[in-house]
Amino acid sequence: MSAAVMPAAAPTERVESSSGEAEIAYVSYGGEQHLPLVMSLVDAELSEPYSIFTYRYFVYLWPQLTFLAFDAKEGKCVGTVVCKMGEHRGAFRGYIAMLVVLKAYRGRGIATELVTRSIRVMMESGCEEVTLEAEVTNKGALALYGRLGFIRAKRLYRYYLNGVDAFRLKLLFPRLDLGLPPMMMGDERDDQLIDSPYL
């Protein structure tokens, strides 16, 4: 990773939407007071059932990977991302467990912002890759993650309880120790400009 890493985002950061819509504030998971907000969002919007033990598992062990988005004016929680990371078959891997944005707030890049923050923390923590599952019919999620560099690594037949297939999406971070190209030929390794502000 590049040495010029941006300083970690302040706990609360306001991002003003260019279209003049509601200002969104992004907050890192701060404690028990955030848990019911996360739970009610996920329960309401996602199809898979989770118990409270599931939520606690994620937010207690990896609070730095959970982010919430608030409508600053109304003080309402409108989106959240819940993740984990750890050793998996010899690789240090991040996993995006849940990503939700209230219907009325979709299409404004809130989900992208939430996920991007989480991935950045994973990257800085030394993860080699990030993975998640998404329904094959979830065009929105597939486009979002595709734009961030995830590939569809596998298709999982009838993965969900409603019989729908899933894709396992994976993002592989660049590795510094990969074999260098024949530098003598004058090949530029970085001719594809990595132009993200997150690196």
Next chain:
Amino acid sequence: MDPKMDSGIERSGYYSIEEAIEDGIAPVPLSLDRTLDIQRTLDVIDHLFSCEATWHKGHTLAQTVFTCIYLMKMERISSHAVLNSFCRILRATCNAVVAVVSTARTHEEEDLFTMSFGLPLKDEGDDKCLSVLNSVEETVSRQLRACKSHALSKRKTLEGLESLQDNPDVEEGYCRALLCRLRFRKHFHHVVTCLRRPHGRGLDLARKHVASCLSELSLMLKSQEFLKSQSNITLQQGDESCTTASGCRPFGFDVSLNSRLMSAAPPRAVKILTWSDALGYFEKLLRDLDVICSLSLDPVLENVLHFIAQFQKSVPDLVPRAFLQTLLVQDGKLYGRDLFCDVISRALSLPDIIGDKEFQMNEFVVQLGQLVINLLKILCTNTAWQRRKLGKSLQDWSTISIQLELALKREFGETRNVLDHENMCMRVSKQLLVWTQEQTYWVASRFLILGFELDLYSPSEYCMVYWYMHVVFIKLIEKMQLRILASNENGSARRKGKKKKDHSKDSARDAAFSSSCLLLQCYVLLSEGLSMLLAVLRNEGKSFLLPTIFNTEQERFLQHFDLLQKARIPEHITYYSFKESAAQAHMADVMKYNFFKEIQKIIPSLKGSFASEPEKLAELRQIEQVAEHNRIALNIINSVGVGDPSLRVSFEFTHHPHFAVAVVKRS
């Protein structure tokens, strides 16, 4: 506890079967009014039909077929001839199908199918189920004949005690409705039994029963109008959810009865397929089984692989796939008949080796035999699982190739002037190596192709995928040609003094090989053409760019082709090989080489070669369409100018499942 997690929260049923029975949920007879009784019996039959289809689609028996109290407690219905005979044969058929699928070994998400914790799937009396059904069928059939003759003589009363119910005006309708359902059950049971016969001996007979099943299915559909007209309108379910022909909800089912049995199954009640969807499912199932019945027990491996690949195109469900697999591999032999070492020696075009003990015992041949068995089994699974396993198997194929190569070098090195026998051994070993490499590339090509069918590639990745595909296809052709060359050498050694008819057999085989190579050549041209076109669009048109926020194209290349790269398929191919090739793609070159035009030159002769093979002809037509559309698209892009900002190019799979067609629009 969250109701989504614990099915116990949603109490909609009874705590035990006895409680349900006591509450009158499953009366025997279903009504004292004989007309109502037969109506309700038909509803039970239809709902069981829908449950059976739902089970096949990937749920547990406990949540589908065995939600039927009559089926769970068969001793209660021994006095009800129709229901008893029907349930008995249904249960026997389910048991047989579970056995076949268990033998084939299901995986992961399909494991639910064979789960039958403590369910009464089998009983002593079940082997007599056919004769029990036959006697009921006989009775109803006689009754139907009597109805027809009554109708002719215009008599108003029904004679004899064998009527289904008491209203003579509707007796014929009910007889017909019941008869086709009983006959469907009978023929379906025969299909399952015949397909289970070893060595594919029952295929012809199975095919006849499949045809009978299909005609009974259409009679079942015809009966719907009558049954609907007879049923109580207030009791009818909505069209979107009705699981019976009459539209009425059936007696005798409770979805939560088995909830304590099903510890490993998902907690929610399953949505049972509608009756018309169930009809659709069984129709597809029977057509897929019909294809399997057309299996010619061809001992040539290449043809077997082709058959399976073709069969998978219709996306068959678990049950037909399991039948195919158990037919292909039984007792470690092809069709339960041919040793795989003989299958391999036939593939090497070495008939003299068939039965040769030394060849059979050779460690490589034994390992290769096992790899072929695994390959056949993998090819019969659902495509999602199949692709993962094919990818993993590449390492095994590659390893054995390397070992064969090393053994060859070790044994024969660079020596010339070898003895005749050693010469023969060397030739066999060489051919074995070439054949192994060919199979490896075949597996690799299928792995890549399936990615399109599973929608695993995004448009910005097509360039690298088609590039890798063309590389693999080129190697596949190379190995195929080496194999033909080697077998011709063998052939000429044997051919001295052979009769004419053997010559024509050899030349027929050569022609088949060369048309296979030509078809692969079409694939190479299509892949290369598409890859270059996409590279040009990126280089000069700045479209189909990959996002570069967290990673680069290199990471995506490594991920997609990780298994191939690890197995060195092919060797010396890296991301940089692709990058260089793509960077050098310019419009002028693409127009100069005009891959799509080249394909159009090859196709006419291929059409002649495939004249007697409708499936191959169909694919040729698709390839022709793809080539033509892309050739035109290329011309348009070239004339407008690839950098023109008004140009919008997208890629659609409108003509061929793996080869895209460029669609050019101007905004």
